[in-house]
Amino acid sequence: DENCPNCEQKLVLKQGRYGEFVACSGYPKCRYIRHDTTGVACPKCGEGEMIQRNSKKGRVFYSCDRYPDCKTLLWNKPVPETCPKCSTPFLLERETKKEGFIRLCSQKTCDYKQVI
Numbered sequence: 001d002e003n004c005p006n007c008e009q010k011l012v013l014k015q016g017r018y019g020e021f022v023a024c025s026g027y028p029k030c031r032y033i034r035h036d037t038t039g040v041a042c043p044k045c046g047e048g049e050m051i052q053r054n055s056k057k058g059r060v061f062y063s064c065d066r067y068p069d070c071k072t073l074l075w076n077k078p079v080p081e082t083c084p085k086c087s088t089p090f091l092l093e094r095e096t097k098k099e100g101f102i103r104l105c106s107q108k109t110c111d112y113k114q115v116i
Contacts, residue, residue, distance in 0.1 A: 009069060018054040021022070040060060040078040040090045045070040047106045050078050086110040 004024040011034060012025045020092045024032040027038040035051040042048040048066035055061055062078055076092040083091060083105040091103045093116075105112040 004032050006030050006031060017073075018058070037065075038078050039080045042066070042070055042072050043090070044072045050074065052077075074106075076104070078106070083107070083110060085110050085112045086089065094109075 003009065003069065004011055004026065007024060007026050007030040009024055009026040011022050011032075014021055014023050016104075021087060022034040024030040035053070038050045038052065040050045042050060044067060045064060048064040048070055050062045050072070053061055053063055059075075062074040062076075064072040065081050071089040074092065076094040078090045078111045079093045080089075081091050081103070082089055086105060086108065086109075087108055088105055088107050090106060091112075092106050093101060093103050101113050101116040104112045
């Protein structure tokens, strides 16, 4: 029930080689694809937003939506929460075998860690 922001045609659920995705029904004239956003601004360029993508082998990663201008890449999910220790604008969320889901600071110098 959504319309494409570029050409106002309907968005449809499509099947691709990397799984399902939502795209414009006006392909090939319009090549709009809606990505899953995280709500976190890109840490390098500051202009783009971090979005979820799939690698060729099916692994999930997060990159800037301004690719190829900005090549920022994260393997852990960015969460829009500030670090209580160093005030970094986002934390990284990952799953471990011992602790389950944890949130870590994205800065290597900060040792903040929270078990969810």
